[in-house]
Amino acid sequence: MTKRIVATVSALLIIALGCGAGFWQLTRAHTKIALAANLLARQQMxxxxxxxxxxxxxxxxxxxxxxxxxxxxxxxxxxxxxxxxxxxxxxxxxxxxxxxxxxxxxxxxxxxxxxxxxxxxxxxxxxxxxxxxxxxxxxxxxxxxxxxxxxxxxxxxxxxxxxxxxxxxxxxxxxxxxxxxxxxxxxxxxxxxxEKVGMEDGLLREWAPLTSGVDRHYAYAFQWFALAVCGFLFWLITGLRQYRRQGTGNRI
Incomplete structure (x- = not known):
């Protein structure tokens, strides 16, 4: 029983950590997209x-x-x-x-x-x-x-x-x-x-867009959510195994 409680608490912590970090990465990606859209709108003024x-x-x-x-x-x-x-x-x-x-x-x-x-x-x-x-x-x-x-x-x-x-x-x-x-x-x-490009003055002015890194945030979010899913599956599988062992022991 004690082992099961420890496993449950550990799984909850992993799930909470994975989901929290995953949503944080999604928020960062959406923030970059919103900033880029705002910048584009202001540039058109x-x-x-x-x-x-x-x-x-x-x-x-x-x-x-x-x-x-x-x-x-x-x-x-x-x-x-x-x-x-x-x-x-x-x-x-x-x-x-x-x-x-x-x-x-x-x-x-x-x-x-x-x-x-x-x-x-x-x-x-x-x-x-x-x-x-x-x-x-x-x-x-x-x-x-x-x-x-x-x-x-x-x-x-x-x-x-x-x-x-x-x-x-x-x-x-x-x-x-x-x-x-x-x-x-x-x-x-x-x-x-x-912003002018093409000038032969020894300088580059090909500026990175504000949305650079958005794909990386989505990839990180996927990894964190995957960690949360793994934590849940670990808790579920170990629980089913313990339940089967207990059922086998009761029949004997």
């Missing part, structure tokens, strides 16, 4: 102009925006440990590299807009060797999508930028507010992720 006025993050977030200005390459920030957004054709492993964050001084406005210009591969032999990229001189038009930040990775420390203003920097994460305080700039409260 009229394109904003960064030069028209000072936009709030709530107004511009996930909207398409065009900005006209001049890059400030000496203030660029290279964000390290960023995998290639979409793996190269024929490969499955992610390649490590950088996101290039570069400020754009807007024309006809005393304001700076930080632009995520794209991804570039890292030199595996020397991390300090920055990828060779080209930056257009003069006034340029940049079109992309507005985000609050370029994405974050785990890092040690407080994430404050190094007090160096005379050369590009390698950072783990991008702190928009701290950069503005450090340089004394008036900045837009968001970043613009450039």
């Amino acid at each position: 009229p394109i904003l102009s960064a030069n028209a006025k000072t936009w709030a993050l709530e107004e511009a977030s996930e909207r398409r925006m065009v900005a006209r200005g001049q890059y400030i390459p000496e203030a660029a920030i290279w964000l390290d440990n960023r995998p290639r957004p979409i793996p190269a054709a024929g490969t499955t492993s992610s390649q490590s590299g950088f996101y290039l964050m570069m400020p754009l001084r807007l024309t006809d406005r005393d304001e700076v807009l930080w632009v995520n210009r794209g991804w570039a591969p890292r030199n595996n032999e020397n991390r300090e060797t920055l990828p060779p990229i080209k930056t257009p001189t003069g006034i340029v038009n940049v079109e992309g999508i507005v985000f609050a930040h370029p994405g974050k990775v785990y890092e040690l420390g407080d994430g404050r930028p190094m007090a160096s203003l005379d050369k590009p920097k390698i950072e783990q994460n991008f702190n928009l507010v701290a950069e503005g305080d450090l340089r004394g700039w008036t900045q837009a409260p968001f970043i613009l992720r450039e």
Whole structure:
């Protein structure tokens, strides 16, 4: 009797764990799908102009925006440990590299807009060797999508930028507010992720869709639900075997 109680409690725990984790994975998948649908809907709204006025993050977030200005390459920030957004054709492993964050001084406005210009591969032999990229001189038009930040990775420390203003920097994460305080700039409260592809500037802008990983969540959910089913079947089969043994013993 005691063994049966232990088996029942163990089975219930496995079933609860499997079902809970499975539903959690399904929730994550559905959340990604909803976010992607919302992003697509906002991108289909009229394109904003960064030069028209000072936009709030709530107004511009996930909207398409065009900005006209001049890059400030000496203030660029290279964000390290960023995998290639979409793996190269024929490969499955992610390649490590950088996101290039570069400020754009807007024309006809005393304001700076930080632009995520794209991804570039890292030199595996020397991390300090920055990828060779080209930056257009003069006034340029940049079109992309507005985000609050370029994405974050785990890092040690407080994430404050190094007090160096005379050369590009390698950072783990991008702190928009701290950069503005450090340089004394008036900045837009968001970043613009450039979307233009086909430019021969050494950068890739083939961004991964927000729904990437949905299939993986469904696969994980299936595994967790399978674990719950196995727990139930184990409890059922062991119970039937014990019942048969007890029935055989009573007949003898």
